[in-house]
Amino acid sequence: MDIVNRKRRSKMMAGIRSSNTKPEIAVRKFLHANGFRFRLHRKDLPGKPDIVLPKLNTIIFVNGCFWHRHNCKKGKHLPKSNVDFWKDKLEKNKIRDRKNATALRDSGWQVLTIWECQTGDDSIMARMVNNKLC
Numbered sequence: 816m817d818i819v820n821r822k823r824r825s826k827m828m829a830g831i832r833s834s835n836t837k838p839e840i841a842v843r844k845f846l847h848a849n850g851f852r853f854r855l856h857r858k859d860l861p862g863k864p865d866i867v868l869p870k871l872n873t874i875i876f877v878n879g880c881f882w883h884r885h886n887c888k889k890g891k892h893l894p895k896s897n898v899d900f901w902k903d904k905l906e907k908n909k910i911r912d913r914k915n916a917t918a919l920r921d922s923g924w925q926v927l928t929i930w931e932c933q934t935g936d937d938s939i940m941a942r943m944v945n946n947k948l949c
Contacts, residue, residue, distance in 0.1 A: 818896075838934040839865050839877040845940050846875075851948070860924075862915030871948055873925045876912070880931045884909050887932045 819827070834856055843866065846853060853875075854867040866875040880889035884905050894901050916926045927947045933939045 834865065836877070836879070838879070838929075838931040841934040842866065842875065842877050842929055842940065845937060846944070849941075849944070851944075861918040861922075862912070864919070868948070871925070872923060873927060873948060874919050876916075876926070876928045877934070878912070878928055878930055881905075882908055883912055883930075885930045885932065887930070889932060890930075 843853070843855075846866065846868075851868060852870070854869060856863050856865065857867050860867065860874070862876065864874040865877045867873075868875070878885065880887050881892060882905070884890050893905075912928075916928075919926050925947065927943065929940065929943060933943070
């Protein structure tokens with residue numbers, strides 16, 4: 816049983832953004848400061864990637880640990896209410912992510928996923944980006 820009513824829960828869920836999130840903005844600032852130029856949220860590509868680096872033929876997804884089931888503390892957390900719904904929803908998110916990444920790779924794109932928990936440390940982002948882009 817949920818601890819808030821349906822109307823309140825609906826308002827709370829509507830406030831969760833899918834683009835221009837804090838982790839995404841952190842990655843964009845890091846990339847821009849390091850000389851990378853990019854496009855955002857291209858609707859013509861599978862999964863509407865967060866960041867597209869056309870010159871490098873690279874896609875970057877900035878995924879929330881909870882929503883995309885990262886193997887970290889936040890990603891392993893599961894709500895205590897409506898467990899079956901959440902398990903199903905979050906598993907479908909993972910399946911959709913894999914499908915989109917495969918479609919992009921098959922189209923010749925390099926796909927990089929940066930997790931929310933990795934965006935707080937520039938050294939981690941630098942290591943990931945340098946390994947994949949340079």
